[in-house]
Amino acid sequence: MSKLALAFDLGGTALRGALVESDGSVVAHASAPTMAGAGSEAVIGQIIALAGDLIAQSPQAEIAGIGVGAPGPLDPKAGIVIAPPTLAGWHDVPLIDILGQHFGLPVRLENDANAAALGEWRFGAGRGSGSLVFVTVSTGIGGGVVADGHIYHGRRGLAAEIGHMTITGEGDRCFCGAVGCFEAVASGTALGRRATRLTAAGDGSQLRRLSNDGDVSARHVVEAAQAGDANALELIEAEARWLGIGFTNLLHLYSPDLIVMGGGLSNGFDLLALSIAAVVQQRAMPAYRDVPIVRAELGDRAGLIGAASLILWEGEPGLALAMAQDDKDSGATADARERGRSPD
Amino acid sequence: MSKLALAFDLGGTALRGALVESDGSVVAHASAPTMAGAGSEAVIGQIIALAGDLIAQSPQAEIAGIGVGAPGPLDPKAGIVIAPPTLAGWHDVPLIDILGQHFGLPVRLENDANAAALGEWRFGAGRGSGSLVFVTVSTGIGGGVVADGHIYHGRRGLAAEIGHMTITGEGDRCFCGAVGCFEAVASGTALGRRATRLTAAGDGSQLRRLSNDGDVSARHVVEAAQAGDANALELIEAEARWLGIGFTNLLHLYSPDLIVMGGGLSNGFDLLALSIAAVVQQRAMPAYRDVPIVRAELGDRAGLIGAASLILWEGEPGLALAMAQDDKDSGATADARERGRSPD
Structure with a gap:
């Protein structure tokens, strides 16, 4: 089986997740109403639970990383969700670090419109x-x-x-x-x-x-x-x-x-x-x-498929399209990933 | 003496030229009223004459290439001045090819506002x-x-x-x-x-x-x-x-x-x-x-200094900033340069 990305589209009403292949095809899909008023920990808990569902649907999948589209403002390079108006209690949440540490995988973050742009560009x-x-x-x-x-x-x-x-x-x-x-x-x-x-x-x-x-x-x-x-x-x-x-x-x-x-x-x-x-x-x-x-x-899947594209770019897992211009930041993120993978 | 760029700022009223060092300093300067109504051959003749003046002012100069800022619309990658409203008789003029063949040097072309932006960014x-x-x-x-x-x-x-x-x-x-x-x-x-x-x-x-x-x-x-x-x-x-x-x-x-x-x-x-x-x-x-x-x-020298920057980028003559993202085009331009240098 080829490498897959876990992709999430975090919206104010729905949280959607998918396992996406490098050709853009969705091999598993799951969603839940976003607990938008419950704060970031609750919603991150939902992401982790949804990831479990998706992996259970495709237990042999080799997952290259996690791409997340989320509402802005957010800092895609630092991996921080700043203060989305549709998600209560999210203030400067280091989502890349949190998910990276939990899963031990590369994580990329992008605002939802950029993720959708990327999805339409690659596959739409x-x-x-x-x-x-x-x-x-x-x-x-x-x-x-x-x-x-x-x-x-x-x-x-x-x-x-x-x-x-x-x-x-x-x-x-x-x-x-x-x-x-x-x-x-x-x-x-x-x-x-x-x-x-x-x-x-x-x-x-x-x-x-x-x-x-x-x-x-x-x-x-x-x-x-x-x-x-x-x-x-x-x-x-x-x-x-x-x-x-x-x-x-x-x-x-x-x-x-x-x-x-x-x-x-x-x-x-x-x-x-x-x-x-x-x-x-x-x-x-x-x-x-x-x-x-x-x-x-791609309709309402553009963001999800674009989020997967952050990981699955030219078959090189973790080398994210969005960051390829910025060597310094890629380095910093690689460091973060290393920290995420370490056993401590 | 360090490598220099020949830079031109081709305007509808004035044609200005300079020899510029890689730190942005102008070591020689010359200008002429543009023969804006006389067609492209006459103006290109002016550019060549001005280049001669500048080289005569600094005969030991080792010239790495030629950067030109010109009025749009123009195609910087193909090196073509399309149809500037302020220059009569210019229609799809392949300025990079013409100057490249004449001087046997790398030539880069950029619209005047982009050249000025580049000048202000690097040196202003x-x-x-x-x-x-x-x-x-x-x-x-x-x-x-x-x-x-x-x-x-x-x-x-x-x-x-x-x-x-x-x-x-x-x-x-x-x-x-x-x-x-x-x-x-x-x-x-x-x-x-x-x-x-x-x-x-x-x-x-x-x-x-x-x-x-x-x-x-x-x-x-x-x-x-x-x-x-x-x-x-x-x-x-x-x-x-x-x-x-x-x-x-x-x-x-x-x-x-x-x-x-x-x-x-x-x-x-x-x-x-x-x-x-x-x-x-x-x-x-x-x-x-x-x-x-x-x-x-940089005042009215921004375009001239920016045009020089197209050539003098990180001390690597000919590796133009403006094209660095586009490997295919850099290749094509390198080919054009080779043609420009060949003796036939």
Whole structure:
């Protein structure tokens, strides 16, 4: 049996784990509702338990290491989960050290959007490309950039905070306090809010029928637009315009080989794509207009498969893609691994 | 004598050349008005003539190679100047091949903003930092990103087109056709335009006195603000707000160790800095707020010194910083150099 990675995708609602082969195939899968309010020790206990389940499903597996995708902010080089807003009681948790000491295996950590970017790049919509920008559009907007075969990290791993790129002076204030963030105008939340404002409970609109006269969500808009509802199609058009403006910025700033759109709203990608492309044609400088903008392929497994990729890179276990540029840090991590493996 | 680089900064108005030592010091300097309307052969003739002047100034110099900064769009890997708007008759000019064949030396090409970013990173305001974003604010806005010791190129070397990042829905239409480009609201041109609109010929304002009742330029605004003129200070405040919004985006997107502001408007950096910092404090996510934003140090020599850096990197002539990530391309360029050296 070839070497496998244990991969985890630690989200605010679900903790998912898998055993992944070096070709990206998932040989075992398990998940649990994250005990998000119970603090880091409880959740790390869940990770360890899930690892036990997975190993029990595939007892002959030779495990090369553990890759974890977790919500930011986190420091991927130091292996520390800093203060994720969706996980109570996590403050500067040295997750790599903790899991490394428990399992005696190499551990790599990456923020969830970067892990998903890596998954799509290696095994999804970005296979074979030199670089991509992955954009996840759902409750918020997040992103990850792979360039020249590496995750683009920046200082403290904080690059590609694309949801808080200012693209306009209008719209509702973002939770971050600023006005005009990409996320504040183009996320699924923003789309749902616009749909809710456009309609009223009991107005008999298709959007409100779908929402049972409650707040309308992005999912309802996509569903109504697929059925040809005029209100919904207009909302999709406005949404595509904001996405097109943001994507054009990403083309100008990162010049990727392609943009991959994932997240919940990518379920409406077919509805959005033509209008997004029209906005890009109109706004991007000529040299960027032929860059493909495509739908993500791995769905909600992108992060899990990307986390495995942190370990399973070119068949060399432990030599993580994400760190290959930084010899000093690789050394430090190797030291940490040695400590993790020692019997004391 | 240590190895030197021949460096050129090819601009639309001036062609400048220098012999640069590996510590960044300029040992010979020469320049000429660019024959910008005369086509590529004439300008390449100027480069060759200037090289002769420089070599004559320092006949014992052992020249390791030639680094050229030129206006984009250009392809730094292929060594091709694609179609610079400021140079008539340049279309897909294979400048590396042409100069390589003429001189029998390694040649590297980089767009002018990237070259300046590299110069500031190695020898200017970014010395010792792991990464920086260089922003040049003058007639337009350009930029270059150095991360993990490399210029961030993206597809076809087109990354960091930061002047055409949309940051608002308001303001005059950019020459590129879009509304809300960073350049359209925050360049020196935009500042001058706002100053011209705020005043009128013959109104006796300090701005119009400085401009002899003609159009007011950014330089006049800086000069009047330095003298305490209220109009000018208000214009500087508005300018700083736009710069702060754009810089905040750059922090979120690239997460550099610092931002370096160059270009003509950096002459007003002291006036702008506090207000820029206030905008960043207000708009950036907390983890990015402590990133220094500093004034460039190399002035109009940044591009020239950066072009030399393409050759003089860690004392290994020809092993260009900009390409070190890309083994395939380095190989191709080495082949091109071999061809350039061959006697046929």
